[in-house]
Amino acid sequence: MTTVTIRLAAPADIPFIMQTERGEGFGEFVGRWELAQHEAEFAKAGNAYLIGEKDGSPNGFAILRDLDDPFGNVLLKRIAVREPGAGFGKAFLWLVMANAFGREKTHRLWLDVFVHNDRARHVYRSLGFREDGVLREAYAWPDGRRASQMLMSILRPEWR
Numbered sequence: 001m002t003t004v005t006i007r008l009a010a011p012a013d014i015p016f017i018m019q020t021e022r023g024e025g026f027g028e029f030v031g032r033w034e035l036a037q038h039e040a041e042f043a044k045a046g047n048a049y050l051i052g053e054k055d056g057s058p059n060g061f062a063i064l065r066d067l068d069d070p071f072g073n074v075l076l077k078r079i080a081v082r083e084p085g086a087g088f089g090k091a092f093l094w095l096v097m098a099n100a101f102g103r104e105k106t107h108r109l110w111l112d113v114f115v116h117n118d119r120a121r122h123v124y125r126s127l128g129f130r131e132d133g134v135l136r137e138a139y140a141w142p143d144g145r146r147a148s149q150m151l152m153s154i155l156r157p158e159w160r
């Protein structure tokens with residue numbers, strides 16, 4: 001049986017994270033940063049870089065932001081896994097949510113997801129996230145195409 005675990009990332013995990021966010025076809029779904037930006041984000045006090053492991057080996061990552069937000073709004077900035085659709089991401093996200101709500105100041109865990117990212121939206125919904133509303137055509141790719149983003153969130157009482 002597969003074991004899914006979570007741990008805080010170390011700076012040495014950044015190459016794995018960069019490789020994962022550059023997965024085939026992910027450009028339509030998730031952002032990607034260069035090394036310097038990851039290093040800067042990693043060092044910020046309100047951020048947490050998390051690694052999901054499958055049987056002890058890194059298989060996905062997530063970035064939480066605003067853990068120091070005075071209103072307890074924590075952003076799931078990014079999540080991606082090595083092999084989408086194999087059942088890992090859902091289990092890992094559950095552990096990411098437990099990590100976020102394990103911090104007593106967290107009241108609301110939120111994210112934005114492209115409306116065309118059906119798989120991610122399904123995963124978020126199935127773990128209790130609700131849809132807050134659509135940011136219509138809020139994102140633009142360098143080639144000028146635009147995309148709408150769905151805001152989703154889960155509140156501490158809903159997590160319980």
Ligand SMILES: CC(C)(COP(=O)(O)OP(=O)(O)OC[C@H]1O[C@@H](n2cnc3c(N)ncnc32)[C@H](O)[C@@H]1OP(=O)(O)O)[C@@H](O)C(=O)NCCC(=O)NCCS
Nearest residue numbers: 029079080081084085086087088089090113118119120122
């Ligand atoms: C989003 C992501 C983290 C989810 O992890 P995952 O390992 O693929 O998820 P799982 O395999 O655990 O679960 C996938 C679920 O989506 C469903 N699914 C797969 N493709 C789907 C589609 N096109 N439309 C709707 N649901 C879909 C599966 O049936 C499964 O649901 P179920 O468990 O209820 O049957 C992963 O797909 C990923 O890294 N995607 C690329 C990056 C990305 O989109 N990140 C999120 C940005 S907001």
